[in-house]
Amino acid sequence: MTSASSQHAAGPARRTVVAAAGAAGLAAALTACGSSDNSSDKVNTGSGSSGTTGGAGGGSAGGTALAKTSDIPEGGGRIFKDQGVVVTQPTAGTFKAFSAKCTHQGCAVGSVTGGAIVCPCHNSHFSIADGSVKQGPATQPLPAEKITVSGEDIKLA
Incomplete structure (x- = not known):
């Protein structure tokens, strides 16, 4: 009997192992379903940049080149997945x-369709003009990103 009692003392109980494995699986599932964004670390107080073709903005200003103004449809927009940004043109030249x-x-x-930026996961719709929620379940607007428009070039600032 001495050997049986020493087995229990040498390692964790079966229930402990099973519970720990279940908790680890649950944590992994919740991580996969939750947001992986660091939006709580990133505060963007900008209201979105607007510009017109030929508007003010340094032609030599730095930033990531995104598109030409002609690439963004009026009343619509384009998603740049690699940069994590959506550029819209709610009205001509804006x-x-x-x-x-x-x-x-x-x-x-x-997608950007019917004047809205659409999330495929739960069908939230956001305004192309200001990022506000047009249809939930989202309750917060899309954060504005800063761009510059110089001539025909649109750059992520």
Whole structure:
């Protein structure tokens, strides 16, 4: 009997091992379903940049080149997945940029259609003009991103 009692003392109980494995699996599942964005670490107080073709803005200003103004349809927009940004043109010559990460659960938005930026995960719709929620379940607007428009070039600032 001495050997049986020493087995229990030498390692964790079976229940402890099973409970720990279950907890680890649950944590992994919650991490996969939750937002992987660091939006709580990133505060963007900008209201989106607007510009017109030929508007002010340094031609030699730094930034990541995104597109030409002609690449962004009037009344629509284009998603730049690699940069995590959506650029829209709500009215002729006015360009706006927003995060491409849905504020509901962090999914990447999937399309710009009918004057809205649409998230495919739960069908949230956001305004192309100001990023505000047009249809939930999202309750927070898309954060504005800063862009510059110089001539025909749109750059992420």
